[in-house]
Amino acid sequence: AQSVSQHNHHVILSEAASLELGCNYSYGGTVNLFWYVQYPGQHLQLLLKYFSGDPLVKGIKGFEAEFIKSKFSFNLRKPSVQWSDTAEYFCAVSRAGGYNKLIFGAGTRLAVHP
Amino acid sequence: DTGVSQNPRHKITKRGQNVTFRCDPISEHNRLYWYRQTLGQGPEFLTYFQNEAQLEKSRLLSDRFSAERPKGSFSTLEIQRTEQGDSAMYLCASSTGTDNQPQHFGDGTRLSIL
Numbered sequence: 001a002q003s004v005s006q007h008n009h010h011v012i013l014s015e016a017a018s019l020e021l022g023c024n025y026s027y028g029g030t031v032n033l034f035w036y037v038q039y040p041g042q043h044l045q046l047l048l049k050y051f052s053g054d055p056l057v058k059g060i061k062g063f064e065a066e067f068i069k070s071k072f073s074f075n076l077r078k079p080s081v082q083w084s085d086t087a088e089y090f091c092a093v094s095r096a097g098g099y100n101k102l103i104f105g106a107g108t109r110l111a112v113h114p
Numbered sequence: 115d116t117g118v119s120q121n122p123r124h125k126i127t128k129r130g131q132n133v134t135f136r137c138d139p140i141s142e143h144n145r146l147y148w149y150r151q152t153l154g155q156g157p158e159f160l161t162y163f164q165n166e167a168q169l170e171k172s173r174l175l176s177d178r179f180s181a182e183r184p185k186g187s188f189s190t191l192e193i194q195r196t197e198q199g200d201s202a203m204y205l206c207a208s209s210t211g212t213d214n215q216p217q218h219f220g221d222g223t224r225l226s227i228l
Contacts, residue, residue: 044207090157101147102207105156
């Protein structure tokens, strides 16, 4: 069965610290990968996506993610977090091509302290 | 940016009542998805429409659930004879008809069953 595993449910960091959120997926086929972010009181927003090509993907607000096919991983990184990055982060996978029903991980709640 | 619009934002009802939610996708988007999100979990796929055709339904969508998209524009999700376990956030997302396009999410409808 398709599944997405996010390793950390809660992460607490100080401003300027580096961030890495783990994501592993289980899917038998070619995939598209996504990170969505949900800021407090707001809807899910796309942070970045991987469809094909360069496995290092850059998104908005200084975030990036690396697709490692051999490890079935798509970890999210940011070198220096800000208080405004406080949010919940969801990793998601879909089948490549066609319509893309998303399979989400459980999410990681990030709190950044000033 | 008109975004995906969902109404109502909150719905409180007694167990056994019927409820209906509405989703207005981004105007040029012909793909529409419904998801359900419970506390501490990521969104779970419920159903998918391509224009007015409902092309996939999750096993999560029991007989008490029905979704429609009569003219290929807005969609409704109805739950009959609500149960405590139906309490959740119901999310709608839309995307263009082109393959491998990201989904845009609405703010969701939070359903609470008394």
